Amino acid sequence: MASKNTPPVCNYEGSDYQTSFWDQGGREYEDRTEAIALKRLLPKSGRLMLELGAGAGRNTPRYAGFERVVLLDYSRTQLQQAQARLGKSDRYVFVAADVYRLPFVDGLFDGATMIRTLHHMADAPRALAQIRNVLQPGSVFILEFASKLNLKSILRYWLGRQKWSPFSQEPVEFAELNFDFHPKAVREWLQEIGFRIEKTLTVSHFRLDLLKRLVPIDILVALDSLAQWTGSLWQLTPSVFVRARVARNAIPHHIPGEVIQWFKCPECGRTPLESKRDHLYCSSCDSQWAIRDGIYDFREPLNN
Numbered sequence: 001m002a003s004k005n006t007p008p009v010c011n012y013e014g015s016d017y018q019t020s021f022w023d024q025g026g027r028e029y030e031d032r033t034e035a036i037a038l039k040r041l042l043p044k045s046g047r048l049m050l051e052l053g054a055g056a057g058r059n060t061p062r063y064a065g066f067e068r069v070v071l072l073d074y075s076r077t078q079l080q081q082a083q084a085r086l087g088k089s090d091r092y093v094f095v096a097a098d099v100y101r102l103p104f105v106d107g108l109f110d111g112a113t114m115i116r117t118l119h120h121m122a123d124a125p126r127a128l129a130q131i132r133n134v135l136q137p138g139s140v141f142i143l144e145f146a147s148k149l150n151l152k153s154i155l156r157y158w159l160g161r162q163k164w165s166p167f168s169q170e171p172v173e174f175a176e177l178n179f180d181f182h183p184k185a186v187r188e189w190l191q192e193i194g195f196r197i198e199k200t201l202t203v204s205h206f207r208l209d210l211l212k213r214l215v216p217i218d219i220l221v222a223l224d225s226l227a228q229w230t231g232s233l234w235q236l237t238p239s240v241f242v243r244a245r246v247a248r249n250a251i252p253h254h255i256p257g258e259v260i261q262w263f264k265c266p267e268c269g270r271t272p273l274e275s276k277r278d279h280l281y282c283s284s285c286d287s288q289w290a291i292r293d294g295i296y297d298f299r300e301p302l303n304n
């Protein structure tokens with residue numbers, strides 16, 4: 001991968017993340033507060049949504065307003081779990097790819113989400129620029145990121161129990177390929193590449209084990225739901241959601257009905273690719289991209 005000069009990616013291949021973190025990890029509070037934030041930010045309807053870092057498809061059913069959804073993840077095994085959860089249908093298209101080398105034609109999607117994923121990006125501005133490229137004029141992009149400027153890190157910093165400052169704008173890598181970002185830095189990156197920020201919600205105000213043990217979850221969720229609106233004033237939670245929009249400075253493009261017309265070769269940029277029995281073929285650079293069990297795999301060409 002070094003030859004392609006893209007940043008390292010965090011790979012959940014073979015991970016039981018969905019089970020250990022979400023299903024058995026006492027994360028009902030986080031899941032429900034995220035659902036509320038998404039509902040507030042999602043457009044009522046849309047045609048083609050790109051879900052970046054879709055994982056096992058936990059959030060995918062929440063995009064019911066969109067006619068079709070492309071689930072993108074670097075890990076095939078996560079996408080297989082998503083297939084098992086959602087079923088195989090025309091509505092969902094499963095793509096294994098690197099966010100720094102998106103295999104889609106420019107201006108394809110009219111909506112995108114990236115939840116709990118920027119967290120793993122060593123070069124966040126570069127990833128965001130890739131996403132911007134594949135969005136149509138007027139599209140909505142919903143981004144969740146982990147904020148370094150949260151109350152817990154501020155307290156720890158003031159008490160001398162944490163070296164890095166939560167107030168400085170550069171990202172902090174608190175574990176390998178796990179980054180927290182300053183809300184102002186994220187806003188500036190989005191604006192620099194042509195997004196306008198429409199709404200900011202703060203989420204998970206009460207992400208403390210002690211609270212989660214003492215207070216009934218329905219109450220915590222209701223309180224968080226109210227507090228989310230303060231996101232437009234200040235952001236001191238570990239999780240922040242923003243809704244950003246691409247300027248509607250041109251007429252939105254037609255979205256081809258055929259999935260194969262959505263793709264470009266991530267190696268050389270050629271489009272369209274040719275459909276072969278079990279792969280897509282690029283006639284410019286000779287790359288073959290596998291299609292296995294309903295998953296398009298654009299990570300490494302078959303004939304590499």
Ligand SMILES: [Zn+2]
Nearest residue numbers: 265268282285
């Ligand atoms: Zn090619």
